[in-house]
Amino acid sequence: MKTRYLRYSILILILGIVTYQALGFSQHSFEAYCPFGGMEALWGLFRAGQFSCATGPLNLSMMVAVLGLAIVAKKTFCGWACPIGFLSELFSRLGSKIGLQKFEVGPKLNGALKLLRYVVLIVALFYTYKLGELVLRGFDPFYIIFSGFGHGTLGWITYTTLGVIAVGALLIPMFFCRYLCPLGATFDPFSRLGIIKIERNAELCTECGDCGSACLWAIKPMEMKKVRDRDCTNCLECVDACPVDDCLSLKASL
């Protein structure tokens, strides 16, 4: 079975659950499940001993669980559970299908742009700490989409933000996740430690480059023995793309 079908099945299920909650059918708000809300909640608890704005205990427990997952299996959450990661991926594949991804972001520029997500993380935490409010709600695609442009969104600024993120994903694969996601930035140090990762058998590798072409994050497994890259979500697209059996495989190692 192609791994993508399995992965998409889980992602569709999670997207359905979040939509169900967003429509108000659940006791918990859809925001309560966001692990990044846990980061913001931490600041609120640190500052005033209380949760900030719309964050709560579930945000915190989800963050702890998801950070635990990152230590075990890198950014598996991003590739297998995040609804925004899923929508980004669908937009990225659409962009590729209709031929919009004609240029590749070079490794240097790619590395520099990735620093933006740390800026977003710092700004989000600073203002949550300072104001006790989730001030970046108007820029957060998860909140914008599932709240239906709800309270806290900023009119044309929010529409523009969502437009830039959508067009960005059509032009550059995983645009938001790569360059702007503060949760991704939070995972980075944990992801490098991830025990379960993809490994390449150099003796079997024909260096065809199919694995690198399949990776939406522009990681090149054929140049590594172990895929330690902080952005690897263990989506296994590279493993499925590899024409040689057992050349790329999922392994547990330090």
Added chain:
Amino acid sequence: MKISKYLLPVLVIFTLFGGYALRHAFTKPTTQVTFEGNGTETTTYVVEGLKCKGTANYFTSLYKDKAGISSIETFATEHLAVFTYDSEIITADDIQAIMDASLPMKDGSHRQVFRCVERR
């Protein structure tokens, strides 16, 4: 050690359920207000409209001058408000009537902001 790809979805589902189960370890009220009085009766209300710290502060302010209420704890993400009160002075129905009432808006109109959907 080689690992089956099927371990990844198992880990994801385990993480999500684990995170959900772990929430009780971090339970802390969104707001916690105590008033004078020694009420012993406790009722939990599931309140539509109670969704963040701002609405929780507004909600508790509705009760600041009401006799008989000892404390209010709100849990915004779960839309819960826990009242401790003296049932000889104020009843659970009285408390519900206050939250269900239409409230004055800045433009002079009145609107129902909160609505009790369940009482436990």
